Amino acid sequence: MKKISILGSTGSIGTQTLDIARLNQDVDVVALSAHKNIDLLEKQIREFKPQIVAIWEESDAELLSKRIKDLDVKVYFGMEGLIKVTTADAADIVVTAVVGMIGIEPTIAAIKAGKDIALANKETLVCAGHIIMPLAKDMGINIYPVDSEHSAIFQCLDKHNPIKKILLTASGGPFRGFSKEELQNVTLEDALKHPNWSMGKKITIDSATMINKGLEIIEASHLFDVNIDDIEVVIQKESIIHSMVEFKDNGIIAQLGTPDMKLPISYAIFYPERRYISDDRVDFNVLSTLNFSKPDLDVFEGLKLAILAGKKGGSAPTVLNAANEWAVDKFLNKKIRFVDIPYLIGLAVENHKFTENPSLEDILYLKQWTEDYLERIKI
Numbered sequence: 001m002k003k004i005s006i007l008g009s010t011g012s013i014g015t016q017t018l019d020i021a022r023l024n025q026d027v028d029v030v031a032l033s034a035h036k037n038i039d040l041l042e043k044q045i046r047e048f049k050p051q052i053v054a055i056w057e058e059s060d061a062e063l064l065s066k067r068i069k070d071l072d073v074k075v076y077f078g079m080e081g082l083i084k085v086t087t088a089d090a091a092d093i094v095v096t097a098v099v100g101m102i103g104i105e106p107t108i109a110a111i112k113a114g115k116d117i118a119l120a121n122k123e124t125l126v127c128a129g130h131i132i133m134p135l136a137k138d139m140g141i142n143i144y145p146v147d148s149e150h151s152a153i154f155q156c157l158d159k160h161n162p163i164k165k166i167l168l169t170a171s172g173g174p175f176r177g178f179s180k181e182e183l184q185n186v187t188l189e190d191a192l193k194h195p196n197w198s199m200g201k202k203i204t205i206d207s208a209t210m211i212n213k214g215l216e217i218i219e220a221s222h223l224f225d226v227n228i229d230d231i232e233v234v235i236q237k238e239s240i241i242h243s244m245v246e247f248k249d250n251g252i253i254a255q256l257g258t259p260d261m262k263l264p265i266s267y268a269i270f271y272p273e274r275r276y277i278s279d280d281r282v283d284f285n286v287l288s289t290l291n292f293s294k295p296d297l298d299v300f301e302g303l304k305l306a307i308l309a310g311k312k313g314g315s316a317p318t319v320l321n322a323a324n325e326w327a328v329d330k331f332l333n334k335k336i337r338f339v340d341i342p343y344l345i346g347l348a349v350e351n352h353k354f355t356e357n358p359s360l361e362d363i364l365y366l367k368q369w370t371e372d373y374l375e376r377i378k379i
């Protein structure tokens with residue numbers, strides 16, 4: 001029996017993880033958490049009967065406790081609640097399906113409690129990969145990637161041969177091929193139309209700016225211990241090739257599949273076993289072409305900034321990520337324009353006090369510093 005805890009069970013990755021649990025009789029869902037979506041969380045509790053649940057606000061936790069008083073479920077709130085979910089005694093593996101830096105502390109707590117991690121929450125590795133990867137190694141914990149590209153890379157590894165290069169594929173997002181001028185007036189509605197994937201709003205905007213690919217470069221450098229310079233972004237507009245690994249002899253191994261997150265989620269939970277997902281498969285009688293191109297770093301400035309921050313290391317990826325989270329939230333609330341996102345990130349990274357090896361406390365301080373700094377910028 002696989003006993004799983006899901007941090008962020010009401011989101012895109014969280015609900016698809018529960019789809020996997022429905023498909024497989026040998027999965028026991030022992031803990032769930034949500035931010036605000038109390039109605040969906042209640043439905044999930046009634047269906048999966050976890051022992052522990054968490055919701056962010058104390059008042060929501062009180063309301064939820066009343067609604068589910070017929071069930072034997074412990075309800076927690078706040079950061080303590082998230083940590084109760086990721087450290088639940090009964091859990092073997094924690095699916096980190098929460099969005100943003102809020103995942104850092106519960107992920108570290110899970111590793112310290114000896115849980116394997118199925119990691120979707122890339123922001124955690126971007127900011128704290130230098131803390132998490134050595135901690136996981138010391139604790140003998142496995143971190144299984146859920147992000148589709150990182151799952152693909154993981155599936156392409158050859159234990160007998162080191163990676164020479166990672167070819168990280170990108171769809172290019174809804175603005176692939178746009179000029180700098182064309183990006184000036186794009187709307188929120190345009191940016192939310194991802195060509196291939198249906199995902200949460202924050203990552204959908206990150207795909208449109210291509211900052212998602214920058215975050216993924218940093219994520220891959222931590223997961224696979226590869227230099228940023230040895231990770232190349234390849235635009236593969238159909239999102240059929242999910243990434244590739246090149247070896248010393250220039251041989252390349254690629255992983256292909258339909259754009260469906262259920263495969264990487266299932267692979268992370270059941271590794272090394274592959275399980276049935278659906279009948280929807282890549283059919284080469286229907287798919288006649290796969291296209292490849294290079295990203296334009298002058299147009300997608302956020303990707304360029306992320307590569308630079310990844311190369312600089314230290315506190316730079318944390319400030320880049322914190323600034324991106326702040327700016328995407330403002331863009332989603334129509335307070336800033338699309339092109340302001342990389343502009344604000346650039347300002348925050350340039351003006352922060354750089355530190356070489358930020359501790360967890362430094363990372364949390366830098367997040368607050370970045371938000372305070374950006375609040376004062378007039379655009």
Ligand SMILES: NC(=O)C1=CN([C@@H]2O[C@H](COP(=O)(O)OP(=O)(O)OC[C@H]3O[C@@H](n4cnc5c(N)ncnc54)[C@H](OP(=O)(O)O)[C@@H]3O)[C@@H](O)[C@H]2O)C=CC1
Nearest residue numbers: 008010011012013034035036037098099120121122199200
């Ligand atoms: N969606 C995808 O296909 C992919 C996602 N990822 C990564 O996976 C992670 C999750 O993405 P996605 O599922 O799209 O995101 P969603 O926005 O769809 O879901 C986020 C989940 O986190 C919860 N949450 C949000 N903020 C908080 C908070 N402050 N405290 C506690 N819980 C919170 C939400 O609860 P509520 O519903 O109550 O708001 C929800 O359950 C991200 O890091 C993303 O980059 C990676 C690859 C693909």
Ligand SMILES: CC(=O)[C@@H](O)[C@H](O)COP(=O)(O)O
Nearest residue numbers: 147148170171172173207212
């Ligand atoms: C599904 C997934 O892993 C996303 O991160 C996806 O890769 C986003 O698409 P882009 O390639 O457009 O960023």
Ligand SMILES: [Mn+2]
Nearest residue numbers: 147148149216
């Ligand atoms: Mn991805």
